[in-house]
Amino acid sequence: MNAKRLPLIHTGRVGVVELTALMTVYSSTEIFLSMPSRIAMEGAGFAWAIPLVSGTLVLIAFLIVHMCLKRFPGENLLQVISRLFGRFTALPLALLFALLLLTQTALVTREFTETVVTTVFPATPSAVITFTFLLVALYYAYKGLEGLSRTALLFSYFFLFGLAMLLILPLSWFDARLLLPFWGHGVGNAVWFGTINTSLYFNVLFLSILYPTLRDRDHFLYVGVISTVVTAVIFSIVLVVFLGTFTAAESGNVPFPLYQLARVIYVGRFVQRLEAIFVFLWTAAAVIKMGFGLWMVAYLYALGFGMPLYRPLLAPVTLQLYVLSFLPPDFPAVLALSAAVFEPYGWLVGVLLPTLLAVAAALVDWRRKRRGKETGAPREAQTFRKGSGRLRARGRVFSRSP
Amino acid sequence: MDWRDLVRLVTVDDSIMDKQFVLTPSQQEKQRQSSITGADAANEAAIIAYDLAGNRKTLDRIFHLPLNADVVVRDFRVGGRRPVAALAVFVDGLADKNIINTHILEPLMVLTEFENGQGDTEWTDWVQHALLPGNQVMEVSTWKDAAENILSGSTVVFFEGVNTALSVETKGWEHRSVSNSQTEAVVRGPHDAFTENFRSNTGLIRARLRCSNLITEMTQVGALAATDVAVMYIQGVVNPKLIKEVKRRIAAVKVDYLADSGIMEQFIEDDPSGVIPKFLSTERPDRVAQALTEGQFAVFVGHSPYALVAPVLFWSLLQTAEDAYLRWPFGSFIRLIRVTALAIGLLLPALYIAVTNYHPEMIPTDLMLAVAASRERVPFPVVFEVLIMEFSLELIREAGIRIPSVIGPTIGIVGALILGQAAVAAGIISPLLIIVVAVTALGSFTMPNYNLSFTVRVLRFGFIIASSLLGFYGVTLGLMLLIMHAASVRSFGVPILSPIAPRRKSSRDVVLRGQVFTMEDRPSAYMPLDVRRQAPITRPWSAAAPAAREKRGRRHRRSGKMRKRSND
Numbered sequence: 001m002n003a004k005r006l007p008l009i010h011t012g013r014v015g016v017v018e019l020t021a022l023m024t025v026y027s028s029t030e031i032f033l034s035m036p037s038r039i040a041m042e043g044a045g046f047a048w049a050i051p052l053v054s055g056t057l058v059l060i061a062f063l064i065v066h067m068c069l070k071r072f073p074g075e076n077l078l079q080v081i082s083r084l085f086g087r088f089t090a091l092p093l094a095l096l097f098a099l100l101l102l103t104q105t106a107l108v109t110r111e112f113t114e115t116v117v118t119t120v121f122p123a124t125p126s127a128v129i130t131f132t133f134l135l136v137a138l139y140y141a142y143k144g145l146e147g148l149s150r151t152a153l154l155f156s157y158f159f160l161f162g163l164a165m166l167l168i169l170p171l172s173w174f175d176a177r178l179l180l181p182f183w184g185h186g187v188g189n190a191v192w193f194g195t196i197n198t199s200l201y202f203n204v205l206f207l208s209i210l211y212p213t214l215r216d217r218d219h220f221l222y223v224g225v226i227s228t229v230v231t232a233v234i235f236s237i238v239l240v241v242f243l244g245t246f247t248a249a250e251s252g253n254v255p256f257p258l259y260q261l262a263r264v265i266y267v268g269r270f271v272q273r274l275e276a277i278f279v280f281l282w283t284a285a286a287v288i289k290m291g292f293g294l295w296m297v298a299y300l301y302a303l304g305f306g307m308p309l310y311r312p313l314l315a316p317v318t319l320q321l322y323v324l325s326f327l328p329p330d331f332p333a334v335l336a337l338s339a340a341v342f343e344p345y346g347w348l349v350g351v352l353l354p355t356l357l358a359v360a361a362a363l364v365d366w367r368r369k370r371r372g373k374e375t376g377a378p379r380e381a382q383t384f385r386k387g388s389g390r391l392r393a394r395g396r397v398f399s400r401s402p
Numbered sequence: 403m404d405w406r407d408l409v410r411l412v413t414v415d416d417s418i419m420d421k422q423f424v425l426t427p428s429q430q431e432k433q434r435q436s437s438i439t440g441a442d443a444a445n446e447a448a449i450i451a452y453d454l455a456g457n458r459k460t461l462d463r464i465f466h467l468p469l470n471a472d473v474v475v476r477d478f479r480v481g482g483r484r485p486v487a488a489l490a491v492f493v494d495g496l497a498d499k500n501i502i503n504t505h506i507l508e509p510l511m512v513l514t515e516f517e518n519g520q521g522d523t524e525w526t527d528w529v530q531h532a533l534l535p536g537n538q539v540m541e542v543s544t545w546k547d548a549a550e551n552i553l554s555g556s557t558v559v560f561f562e563g564v565n566t567a568l569s570v571e572t573k574g575w576e577h578r579s580v581s582n583s584q585t586e587a588v589v590r591g592p593h594d595a596f597t598e599n600f601r602s603n604t605g606l607i608r609a610r611l612r613c614s615n616l617i618t619e620m621t622q623v624g625a626l627a628a629t630d631v632a633v634m635y636i637q638g639v640v641n642p643k644l645i646k647e648v649k650r651r652i653a654a655v656k657v658d659y660l661a662d663s664g665i666m667e668q669f670i671e672d673d674p675s676g677v678i679p680k681f682l683s684t685e686r687p688d689r690v691a692q693a694l695t696e697g698q699f700a701v702f703v704g705h706s707p708y709a710l711v712a713p714v715l716f717w718s719l720l721q722t723a724e725d726a727y728l729r730w731p732f733g734s735f736i737r738l739i740r741v742t743a744l745a746i747g748l749l750l751p752a753l754y755i756a757v758t759n760y761h762p763e764m765i766p767t768d769l770m771l772a773v774a775a776s777r778e779r780v781p782f783p784v785v786f787e788v789l790i791m792e793f794s795l796e797l798i799r800e801a802g803i804r805i806p807s808v809i810g811p812t813i814g815i816v817g818a819l820i821l822g823q824a825a826v827a828a829g830i831i832s833p834l835l836i837i838v839v840a841v842t843a844l845g846s847f848t849m850p851n852y853n854l855s856f857t858v859r860v861l862r863f864g865f866i867i868a869s870s871l872l873g874f875y876g877v878t879l880g881l882m883l884l885i886m887h888a889a890s891v892r893s894f895g896v897p898i899l900s901p902i903a904p905r906r907k908s909s910r911d912v913v914l915r916g917q918v919f920t921m922e923d924r925p926s927a928y929m930p931l932d933v934r935r936q937a938p939i940t941r942p943w944s945a946a947a948p949a950a951r952e953k954r955g956r957r958h959r960r961s962g963k964m965r966k967r968s969n970d
Contacts, residue, residue, distance in 0.1 A: 014904075015905055017904075017905040116875060120760070120761075121873070133879075136882055139883060140886055143886055146889075146890070146904075150890075150899060151882075151886050153904075153905065154885060154889065154899065154902060155885070269766050273763045274764070276761040276874055279874045280874060283879065284878055287879070
């Protein structure tokens with residue numbers, strides 16, 4: 001028997017291109033943190049293949065989720081779970097996802113704060129930087145998914161251009177021989193780290209929650225595939241340039257990889273010491289990442305408890321982020337926490353769990369349909385928008401058991 | 403001279419001292435005012451009487467005659483074998499006296515022959531349709547309508563024994579003739595601009611858009627003094643929901659007097675607290691005409707020479723009419739200049755502060771030494787210098803607007819040269835800062851939209867403060883806040899960053915200018931009823947056409963919208 005599903009919180013509609021940009025910017029922002037150093041240390045000369053392995057696995061997971069959610073048009077994963085397995089199964093799942101994102105966003109906040117303090121404002125207290133970051137992130141989250149996605153789309157043009165400049169300008173230091181040995185620490189090593197580095201991608205989780213917000217749901221596949229592929233390619237290219245500029249042996253010791261890459265830029269007397277300009281790039285990317293993370297935490301919390309609104313939760317969640325971000329005593333502790341906890345195990349909640357839930361929901365739905373019980377649609381007739389906004393009512397025929 | 407005059411010479415004559423003036427009315431004055439207001443309201447609802455003497459008394463009451471010298475009441479007799487008493491009422495200064503003399507008084511007094519025994523209705527019909535040669539003659543039956551017509555410049559004629567009046571269009575007050583645009587000058591393109599005459603303005607649009615579907619819906623706003631408000635749009639192009647919404651918002655404006663389109667803009671815009679304009683206010687008829695053909699509407703208010711166009715996109719605020727009149731590479735070039743000017747006007751002082759205070763390593767060593775040398779004598783921090791100069795520039799700008807034109811150039815020389823040069827010579831300001839501030843001012847003057855230039859001027863100070871506190875990081879946070887604010891602003895439901903964010907189908911005319919013969923569709927952000935605005939690749943005779951047609955065909959095949967074509 002179908003339980004009552006979770007009510008959908010009004011978030012407005014987002015376009016396909018906007019959501020793709022948001023997913024891509026969110027995931028790609030990791031390149032401004034310690035990710036390149038860590039992966040370079042793990043894979044040596046073959047480290048550039050690790051994001052491609054991760055991306056492939058995430059793509060497979062996404063395709064599985066997409067095929068499963070196609071059976072439930074207009075519903076997100078938590079709504080499906082609550083309807084099929086009961087309201088009280090969705091709540092702990094929502095809280096688990098929210099907890100993961102809360103801690104991960106707090107960690108990212110601290111990492112970015114330490115980056116800005118170390119590279120730009122060594123005399124400024126970290127609390128000031130964190131406070132200003134979170135204040136802007138709060139405004140972003142307050143403006144909602146529509147504002148976030150549009151800002152991400154607008155920023156993505158500058159992001160790609162800036163990243164291209166950041167990768168092209170240091171090419172005077174690039175030496176392809178530094179990428180050797182080609183296989184690095186081995187293919188097996190790359191596949192293993194590629195598997196656990198799927199923690200970098202939250203596309204599967206996000207898209208399984210944001211599915212009903214798409215203006216044109218036929219393009220859901222496009223969003224997932226493009227954002228995952230583009231992110232993986234960006235990671236890979238950044239690693240190639242990073243490894244070719246700094247040797248694999250030393251790259252693991254670089255705390256702020258892209259900042260160091262910007263520092264080595266020297267194209268004549270006037271094009272040098274441009275690392276300050278790239279503050280624009282990673283600060284902007286960090287604001288979007290933190291804003292979206294904050295929004296998602298509040299949204300999941302509200303969705304789990306069946307609240308009609310999520311905005312009142314933004315301020316308390318921001319305060320939680322502020323406090324959590326200062327729990328690690330220093331920057332090496334942050335890096336250690338990230339390497340020891342989130343990267344090895346984050347993929348379990350961020351990638352594997354949504355996939356398993358989607359498969360389980362699809363299986364249960366399939367079995368029920370086989371038995372002829374009413375399933376596949378909520379009790380009321382479904383109406384949802386498609387394409388240019390024309391309303392279509394799709395009443396389902398409820399078949400009874402023979 | 404007697405002893406009383408002598409006494410007045412040496413004493414204060416307090417007989418000349420008036421009772422002390424107070425603004426708040428006494429109880430008696432309040433009662434008198436409420437009785438007058440009540441009587442006015444009653445009068446306005448009343449029907450015009452048959453009795454001319456009674457009508458005359460009502461006129462005296464409504465217009466406070468004979469105290470009010472503007473309103474003229476002309477008694478006369480309508481000619482014929484049995485003359486009929488009548489009176490004409492008009493406002494001196496609003497009505498054209500020549501029209502009154504030749505189109506009302508002369509025909510009725512001199513050129514009229516009536517047949518007696520006609521009923522009142524036939525008689526007024528006869529007068530209206532056969533005797534009064536005015537181009538617009540309307541019958542009014544209530545004092546409200548009569549008063550409105552008199553106050554709008556028409557002449558209302560009352561007749562003895564008839565309980566209706568005839569309103570003849572006689573508007574003809576003095577107004578400025580069509581001249582060059584004051585704030586939106588162009589080199590290539592029309593130079594005419596709107597004036598303070600309402601009908602001249604709508605006429606300028608009509609002269610350009612000779613379209614039978616061009617609709618002008620008129621209403622009046624203002625309880626104390628009515629102001630004409632017109633909404634112009636092209637039926638069949640504009641989305642009807644837009645027109646319904648703008649009419650709803652205008653109808654909700656309940657004020658005593660609406661002075662200008664700027665006030666109307668603040669009443670009906672989406673978010674009154676934002677810094678980015680949600681209307682395009684322009685004094686150019688060609689811009690309004692172009693906007694109407696794209697699916698927008700225009701609002702004209704009373705005697706305001708600025709029309710309001712909506713919905714508007716942020717990119718439109720950076721465009722001028724000249725961009726379209728030039729060939730596309732040059733139109734794109736000047737648009738790029740303007741976009742760069744926007745960034746300079748907004749960010750240059752902030753970046754200067756950030757670089758000198760927080761990121762001096764960015765500057766090449768020679769330049770850094772030059773900057774340091776120029777600042778050596780300056781006793782103030784960079785932020786203070788910048789704020790002083792920006793404030794001085796704002797003072798010069800405001801003074802330049804209000805100063806009499808006779809001494810304007812002189813003050814310009816004083817402000818620009820003497821103050822700037824004197825400040826540098828005194829060591830208060832560094833010379834490099836003069837250049838920074840001057841370039842910033844030039845950047846903000848480049849803004850084609852007056853409202854947008856205010857946005858730049860105000861936000862610049864915010865960025866200066868942000869950069870003084872947190873350098874590039876602060877500037878970035880400020881920019882991100884501004885971008886998010888812009889991403890969430892709507893103009894009549896249309897996100898102003900369309901068609902970039904959200905992504906919408908559009909011709910190549912957003913930031914850069916594309917080839918005009920490829921702009922086949924209207925901007926989809928406005929959701930027009932008719933999306934297509936020109937034939938596909940309207941250059942069939944040109945060598946450029948086959949290549950462009952092929953490219954368009956590839957694009958349509960990719961999007962799955964290939965149309966069947968007949969063999970050429």
